[in-house]
Amino acid sequence: MDVFSIVAEWLPYLLSGVMVTIGLVAAALIIGALLGLPMALGQVYGTRPLKMVIGTYVWFFRGLPVLLLLFLFYFTIFPFLNLDVPEFFVGATVLGLRGAAYQSQIFRGAIQSISEGQMTAARSLGMSRLTAIRSVIIPQAVRVALPGWSNEYPNILTDSAICYAIGVAELMTRTSQIVAQTYITMPIYLACALVFILLNYAGMRVIYHLEKRVAIPGFSGNTSSGVL
Amino acid sequence: MDADFLINILLPALWEGLLVTLKLIILSAPFGLLFGTLLAVGRVYGGFFVNLFCRFFVGFIKGCPLILLLFILYFGLPSVGIYLSALLASVIGFICCNSAYNSEYIRGAILSVKEGQMIAASALGMTRIQAIRHVVLPQAMRRAIPGLSNEFIYLIKYSSLAYMITLIELTGAGKLIFSKYFEPDVFIMIGIIYLALVTITTVGANALEKKLAIPGTQGR
Numbered sequence: 540m541d542v543f544s545i546v547a548e549w550l551p552y553l554l555s556g557v558m559v560t561i562g563l564v565a566a567a568l569i570i571g572a573l574l575g576l577p578m579a580l581g582q583v584y585g586t587r588p589l590k591m592v593i594g595t596y597v598w599f600f601r602g603l604p605v606l607l608l609l610f611l612f613y614f615t616i617f618p619f620l621n622l623d624v625p626e627f628f629v630g631a632t633v634l635g636l637r638g639a640a641y642q643s644q645i646f647r648g649a650i651q652s653i654s655e656g657q658m659t660a661a662r663s664l665g666m667s668r669l670t671a672i673r674s675v676i677i678p679q680a681v682r683v684a685l686p687g688w689s690n691e692y693p694n695i696l697t698d699s700a701i702c703y704a705i706g707v708a709e710l711m712t713r714t715s716q717i718v719a720q721t722y723i724t725m726p727i728y729l730a731c732a733l734v735f736i737l738l739n740y741a742g743m744r745v746i747y748h749l750e751k752r753v754a755i756p757g758f759s760g761n762t763s764s765g766v767l
Numbered sequence: 768m769d770a771d772f773l774i775n776i777l778l779p780a781l782w783e784g785l786l787v788t789l790k791l792i793i794l795s796a797p798f799g800l801l802f803g804t805l806l807a808v809g810r811v812y813g814g815f816f817v818n819l820f821c822r823f824f825v826g827f828i829k830g831c832p833l834i835l836l837l838f839i840l841y842f843g844l845p846s847v848g849i850y851l852s853a854l855l856a857s858v859i860g861f862i863c864c865n866s867a868y869n870s871e872y873i874r875g876a877i878l879s880v881k882e883g884q885m886i887a888a889s890a891l892g893m894t895r896i897q898a899i900r901h902v903v904l905p906q907a908m909r910r911a912i913p914g915l916s917n918e919f920i921y922l923i924k925y926s927s928l929a930y931m932i933t934l935i936e937l938t939g940a941g942k943l944i945f946s947k948y949f950e951p952d953v954f955i956m957i958g959i960i961y962l963a964l965v966t967i968t969t970v971g972a973n974a975l976e977k978k979l980a981i982p983g984t985q986g987r
Contacts, residue, residue, distance in 0.1 A: 602965040603958055604924035606931075607938050611958060615951040693829060700832035704931065711834060724843045728835060736830035 546726050549717045553727075556713040557734060563630055563699040563709060564742075568691065570635025575642030576681075580672065582643065583650045593643070600640035605701045608633045613705045630702035630709075634695055642691060649684035650676060682753060689746040693739050700735070710734060768952040777944055777956060784940025785960060791854075791926045791936060795861035796919060802862060803869025803915075804908075808899060810870065811877045821870070828867035834928050836860045841932040857929035865922050872914030876907035909979055916972030920965055937961070 578593050585593070600608070613629050653676055661671035700711040714731040718724055768777075809821040828836070841856040851859065880903050888898035930939030941957040944950070 599962070602962040604927040604938065604961060606927040607954060607957055607961060610938070610942060611954040614945060615954045618951060697832040700834045701928065703834060711832065714835070715838070718842065724846045725839070728839045728843045732831045732835055735832060735835065736827070739830040
């Protein structure tokens, strides 16, 4: 059997890893955004102790390698909590918590870029501080943050491959399983690389359209970063 | 984790691992900076083919997970007759990755240098290459420092992936101890070392940026 037919034979198995990879990335992005935005608000508007707690969180998750975080959660933290969770859950948690640290900094920059006059104006219209943040600051800040936020997607996509280290059955794990079965290396690695690059490209297209959809005409801050 | 285990077993092993990690970084970072600069210059000033090549290279490296790149270099290349040691494969992988990301920051910085600078340099009789080397790059590189130091920190962290191709660096050394003694606190110890490395680097990078700043130019 020639190399191509072997690769073709294993391709379905490799591609079934795509859904796992997409699941990891989607879970990580959602956890990251859900935690990252409140953290950013806390860092801008919060009290001193709150700012310190969030600062420490960000320092911790941005200072450690993904591989070590995976080991730390898989071998130390989850067993310590007596939680026996599937590998996928560990991977998504680590990528999500780490993503939150990075995303909070993107959102923080965006919130700080909204001029202070907006807050003053909202307050003078009788809005409470919370309403002003919710209805005036966040809608603008999220749009400003989108270009920076869209860079999180390729980062998390490539980082998701490290979940191989704890055996999540995503693309990279399946790739090395196939290599171990067939002893064919290069064509299978390159096929895997191609899948990652296509996923990257497709995701960036989706984000580009999302940016255009939520753009407010005449409101700058939605300059898309080009693909490749 | 008792003191005996910590002092006699864990710390010596982590020290050995830390030395390998530092070796990886010291071997990779200078070339990452050099090739990153060349890629950036190629993308801004290069002709059609140079530009295309640089864009293709950066696109491939940024799209392909680093761990897969390392697998290609270490497990894939032998099939075409190229045998690399784990150290060499890791260093080459890190240089490719680091230079691709560095080039993005340097490219942005080059584009932020006003075009008039280039015209003025030409008017003074400099060749294009002289102008890039003596006028554009000294300004651009200073502006790129925050981004570059960020990438350097990424290099520290992603050097842990060398363990995936059997090179026993800091994370790997800890993982081996964990597998042998089943002591989960090992990973906390490694984490402290990485946090120290990253924090020291951050402080150093800020100091470097201040030291290299030219009074009056304000960087931007």
